[in-house]
Amino acid sequence: MPTFKVTLLPSGHRYFASPKQSLLQAGLESGFNLPYGCEGGNCGECLARLEYGEIQSLRHSDFVLSESQKNKGYFLTCCHTAFSDCQLELHEIHGVNEIPQQNIEARVYKLENLAHDVMSISLKTPRTQPLRFLAGQHITVALNKDLRSKRSIASCPCDGLKPEIHVKLRKQDAFSQYVFKHLKRNDRILIQGPMGEFILDDDSQRRLIFIAYDTGFAGIKSLLEHAIALEKEQSISLYWIVTPHSTPYLENYCRSIEDALDNVTFYPLSIKEASEKCFESVLKKIFKQEDQGDEVDGYIILPESFRSLTLALINRYGLDGQRWRLDGYQIL
Ligand code: FES
Incomplete structure (x- = not known):
């Protein structure tokens, strides 16, 4: 089955779409934050303008476009598929x-x-x-x-x-x-x-470091999958710190990503006890290992009670606090 190259304007972002997928779904699967509401032709939020190329209707829509909109090339991305390489003008979600x-x-x-x-x-x-x-x-x-x-x-x-x-x-x-x-x-x-504002900086080209503590892996998994969908080429270090009696419960999933992608390295790490002291010691090791003199984007999900300690360490290691994002969770 042919696939067509889709270029988004004004960003210049590109992705490929097969004729079986809606332009919206193909764009979302490629990691782009396209606007949408219902995904079913009702709300009109996925409106885009065809600048160049051919599209085909994929499904009926109840949302009614005005004649003027149609004449200007507006259409719904959730209800159309690409029929040639094309360029679409639309507003991507930025925050x-x-x-x-x-x-x-x-x-x-x-x-x-x-x-x-x-x-x-x-x-x-x-x-x-x-x-x-x-x-x-x-x-x-x-x-x-x-x-x-x-x-x-x-x-x-x-x-x-x-x-x-x-x-x-x-x-x-x-x-x-x-x-x-x-x-x-x-x-x-x-x-x-x-x-929450703990989100990936989509346009950054810096090396990525993801650090999850225990079930903090959930949010890191979402970020990792998003970075992979965007086909980020920079290296990605994935650390998963687990407490005694726990396991990196998706270790096989992490290993399969590491095997499939040359730029991803997975480091499962165990600590002796779920204390601030043990966390500090493992975090120091990570910062030392990752100190390669280049600029990085760091993302850490950790217990809220470890936040101050982590901020102090980021400071002490001379890391750019603006490029390290922390997300804390409560342990009951
Ligand atoms: S997402 Fe609602 S009409 Fe397309």
Whole structure:
């Protein structure tokens, strides 16, 4: 099957689309933050203007374009596919402020034990209400009015219909207790969000360092998948620090990425105890190992209680604080 080169204006971003995919879906899968709402031809938010090339209708749309819009070449990217190389003019999403706050009644699509104490929950949103978010953001998930929790989204923004979260079983965390004991496929979960500014700098060419502490891997996974979709060529170091009695529960997934991509190196690291002191010692080793005299973008997801220590270390090692982003989570 032929694929066609699609160029976005004014950014100059490029991706390939097959005639079976909508121009929107192909762009999202290539890691670009294209505007959209329903993915079903109803809202008009995916409007773009065809500057050059041929497109074909893929599905019916209820959204009505004016004659003037049609004459100027406007069309809906979710309802059309490429029929030749083409150039599209559209507004790409550049920051979290351009993503609307959403309330979505989703269902549990799949539950998977990633470890004895870590559950992956894949959610399914209604077909016309995909969750729009940027890689690295959080959502609040509510099982009922008393059981709610803020979680990093673990999946790539290219599939807003099936966002994924990871839940670690903890004694003091009623949400996690419920998930492990009672949650089942098809149960209703209310999603609110997205929140947070811990997102990838899409246009940076700097070397990438991702550091996850324990289930902080969820948000790092989303960033990693986004960086891979964007076909980033710079080297990527992926560190996963695990506490005693834990494992890097997606180690095979990380290894398969490392095997498939020459620019990704995976370092699973264990610490003797879940203390600030042990975390500090392993972080020092990472900073020393990565000190190659070049500029990097660092992303760390860690327990909130380790934030000050990490900021102080970044300072002490003379790293550019502006290029190191931290995201903290609470341990109950
Ligand atoms: S995303 Fe709603 S019409 Fe295309």
